[in-house]
Amino acid sequence: MSVIDLDRPAVASSPPRRRFSRRLLTSLAILLTGAVLGGAGTWTYAANREERTWNSHISVLVLPETGPQSDDAEVGSVVVDGRVVDASLTRRLTLVNAGPLPVNVHNLTAVRPGLTVRGTDKQRWIGPGEAVQADADVRVACSRGLPIPRLSLRLDVQTYDEVERTVTTELDATQWNDQARVACEGDLS
Numbered sequence: 001m002s003v004i005d006l007d008r009p010a011v012a013s014s015p016p017r018r019r020f021s022r023r024l025l026t027s028l029a030i031l032l033t034g035a036v037l038g039g040a041g042t043w044t045y046a047a048n049r050e051e052r053t054w055n056s057h058i059s060v061l062v063l064p065e066t067g068p069q070s071d072d073a074e075v076g077s078v079v080v081d082g083r084v085v086d087a088s089l090t091r092r093l094t095l096v097n098a099g100p101l102p103v104n105v106h107n108l109t110a111v112r113p114g115l116t117v118r119g120t121d122k123q124r125w126i127g128p129g130e131a132v133q134a135d136a137d138v139r140v141a142c143s144r145g146l147p148i149p150r151l152s153l154r155l156d157v158q159t160y161d162e163v164e165r166t167v168t169t170e171l172d173a174t175q176w177n178d179q180a181r182v183a184c185e186g187d188l189s
Contacts, residue, residue, distance in 0.1 A: 059098040060105060060126070062153055062171045064091060065133075087183035089138040089176060093119070097126040107156040108136065110171065114145030117153070117173070138176060142184035148173045 095105055103126055108119035116139045124132045140146060155167045 057099050058101065058103055058157055058159070058165055058167050060103065060155055060157065060167055060169055061096040061098050062108065062155070062169050063094040063096065064171065064173060064175055065094065066175065084142055084184050084186045087140045087142060087180050089140070089179060089183070091136050091138055091176060093134045093136050093171070094131050095124060095126060095134055096131040097128055100128055102127045102160050104158040105132075105134070105155055106158065108134070108153050110151040110153045112149075112151070114141040114143070115139070115148060115151075117151060117171075138173075138180070140180045140184065146181060146184065147177045148180060150174065 093108075095108075097103055105124045105126060106122065108117070110117040117136050119134050119136050122134075124134060126132050138148075140148065151171045151173050153169050153171050155169060157165050157167055159165065
């Protein structure tokens with residue numbers, strides 16, 4: 001049995017309130033720690049994903065050779081009944097690896113009605129930021145292949161991990177128009 005002393009005032013108990021505030025602070029600390037760890041994990045995952053995406057990116061630029069020596073390249077034609085029906089040009093291209101990985105460009109093609117462009121099948125390993133020369137055979141059907149526009153080229157490439165990929169790029173082939181037109185008119189002098 002307990003005795004109550006009426007001469008003394010009752011003592012207020014505050015420990016339950018402290019327990020509540022400690023629990024609240026502990027819960028907030030755990031929540032904050034979880035948010036920080038979750039944010040760091042998400043950032044790490046996103047950074048790794050972005051790096052993998054960048055490393056799988058293949059970018060090859062194809063530039064036509066310019067200058068006076070480009071007009072001295074080989075030009076031919078097919079004549080039927082005294083009329084030129086097809087013109088053929090051999091042109092030099094520069095392949096530039098604008099991606100982060102070394103690539104092997106072993107084929108390039110562009111086909112549209114009256115015009116085909118084919119690179120010579122050959123292995124060309126190109127390091128990041130490097131450039132190599134390649135020859136392309138251009139065949140123009142004189143009746144429907146002129147003028148030569150900007151072309152969408154299809155490149156067959158292989159990465160260092162031996163994965164084959166097809167990449168498309170654009171080639172400004174409009175500078176070939178004058179020589180193709182001269183060849184189609186039959187003046188090959």
